[in-house]
Amino acid sequence: MRKKARYRTREALVALVGERGYEATALEAVLERAGVEADEFGREFASFESCCVEVWQELAREFVERTEAAYARGGNWREGVRRQAWELCHLIVEDHARTRFLVEISLAEELAAANRDAVMSRFADVIHRGRFERPEAAGIPRARAEAIVGAVWEGVGAHLKAGNLDALPEGVPQILYLTMAPYLGIEAAEEEVRRGPDDLARYRSGDL
Amino acid sequence: METLPGHLERLPAGQDRFRVQLMARSQRERILAAAADVIAKRGYQGTTVALIVERAGVARVTFYENFENREACLLALFDDAIEAMRLRAEAAVAAESEWPAQVRAVIATFLEYVVEEPALARTCLIESMVAGAAAMERYEQALQGYSPILREGRELAGGLDGLPGTLLEDSIIGGIVWMVHQRLLRGEVGEIPGLLPTMVEFALGPYLGEERAAEVAAGR
Numbered sequence: 529m530r531k532k533a534r535y536r537t538r539e540a541l542v543a544l545v546g547e548r549g550y551e552a553t554a555l556e557a558v559l560e561r562a563g564v565e566a567d568e569f570g571r572e573f574a575s576f577e578s579c580c581v582e583v584w585q586e587l588a589r590e591f592v593e594r595t596e597a598a599y600a601r602g603g604n605w606r607e608g609v610r611r612q613a614w615e616l617c618h619l620i621v622e623d624h625a626r627t628r629f630l631v632e633i634s635l636a637e638e639l640a641a642a643n644r645d646a647v648m649s650r651f652a653d654v655i656h657r658g659r660f661e662r663p664e665a666a667g668i669p670r671a672r673a674e675a676i677v678g679a680v681w682e683g684v685g686a687h688l689k690a691g692n693l694d695a696l697p698e699g700v701p702q703i704l705y706l707t708m709a710p711y712l713g714i715e716a717a718e719e720e721v722r723r724g725p726d727d728l729a730r731y732r733s734g735d736l
Numbered sequence: 737m738e739t740l741p742g743h744l745e746r747l748p749a750g751q752d753r754f755r756v757q758l759m760a761r762s763q764r765e766r767i768l769a770a771a772a773d774v775i776a777k778r779g780y781q782g783t784t785v786a787l788i789v790e791r792a793g794v795a796r797v798t799f800y801e802n803f804e805n806r807e808a809c810l811l812a813l814f815d816d817a818i819e820a821m822r823l824r825a826e827a828a829v830a831a832e833s834e835w836p837a838q839v840r841a842v843i844a845t846f847l848e849y850v851v852e853e854p855a856l857a858r859t860c861l862i863e864s865m866v867a868g869a870a871a872m873e874r875y876e877q878a879l880q881g882y883s884p885i886l887r888e889g890r891e892l893a894g895g896l897d898g899l900p901g902t903l904l905e906d907s908i909i910g911g912i913v914w915m916v917h918q919r920l921l922r923g924e925v926g927e928i929p930g931l932l933p934t935m936v937e938f939a940l941g942p943y944l945g946e947e948r949a950a951e952v953a954a955g956r
Contacts, residue, residue, distance in 0.1 A: 636866055669934050671934045672937065672938055674915060674918070675911035675935070675938045676911060676938075678911045678912075678914020679908065679910045682879075682906075682909075682910025682914055683906065683910055686876055686906065689872055689876060698900070705899075705904065706904065706907055709941050710938075710941055710946055714893075721896065721899060
């Protein structure tokens with residue numbers, strides 16, 4: 529029963545933030561939407577803010593698990609990064625409310641921001657494994673991978689604000705180009721641009 | 737011409753009027769500087785008009801003569817910073833004849849500005865995210881304003897014809913801002929100048945290749 533209340537709260541919170549934005553979402557509205565009493569809520573969460581952060585952490589954990597599994601399925605760094613990028617794109621686009629929730633909470637709540645930075649650091653670690661791909665890449669500073677992850681974050685934020693998250697997949701080949709260029713070289717990176725339309729078609733048909 | 741608050745507009749022309757204009761401008765600048773400091777310290781959400789006027793040493797009425805509310809003050813701060821950065825970037829571009837050196841100069845200028853004005857940078861790059869739709873829109877527009885400079889690099893690159901729009905450039909700019917954003921968030925302003933070579937390679941590598949980008953990053 530407690531789990532159900534927690535789950536309903538989470539669903540209502542994400543939906544409401546997705547519809548109205550974090551600033552305009554009050555605890556009372558979440559409880560009403562969830563059909564959860566205040567004392568039930570109090571048994572699950574210390575406060576509205578901590579509820580937001582806990583839900584943020586749960587959702588982020590799912591993102592990390594799914595994208596890291598996608599990377600592992602790739603079998604090698606290049607294919608792994610490709611699959612991780614497309615999986616991340618899928619997660620971002622499939623549920624706009626969840627994406628808005630993840631972005632807005634991490635901007636407004638310090639603890640969620642710290643968690644976001646930790647999650648992004650994991651993504652940067654994966655990208656930076658590219659330094660083992662060829663001798664010329666060995667000296668690339670980790671900040672380079674950090675910048676690539678930051679570019680993704682800024683890109684998602686910009687699409688969200690512009691209300692065109694559905695256009696995000698079209699940008700994946702460019703992000704992959706940006707990712708591959710330092711580690712594999714320009715010619716290899718251009719391959720990401722050339723194969724972009726096919727990958728996009730596979731993504732749209734659910735094959736990627 | 738700058739518009740003065742209503743009660744100042746009624747003063748006589750001449751030297752007195754000039755002095756009053758100077759004072760009004762100085763008060764506006766003091767309020768903006770104070771707002772940047774308070775917002776950097778307490779965050780936008782924790783900033784009140786009372787805190788800003790206390791820090792600026794001006795009367796509350798003076799604040800409202802200059803700004804409608806806290807958000808308008810933040811937006812003015814943002815607009816001033818964007819304009820100042822735009823002028824610096826223009827000068828940086830004009831001082832170089834080659835595109836790679838121009839990109840390097842703009843990034844260097846950006847980092848210098850951030851280090852000179854860390855409170856202002858924090859307000860514009862971090863706090864603007866939680867300061868409402870108008871601030872976020874300005875943030876996006878400001879960043880996108882630098883895409884055309886980078887896009888010129890496509891003429892030097894071979895295989896980027898198939899890329900639509902300026903997403904590549906927007907992403908590069910986003911990545912650069914993110915690196916600064918993270919250092920500001922962690923209070924590591926001193927590390928920011930050292931990011932220049934990495935940022936230049938990040939910006940130029942996709943167009944020139946890593947080797948040439950590293951040379952430009954090293955100032956060669």
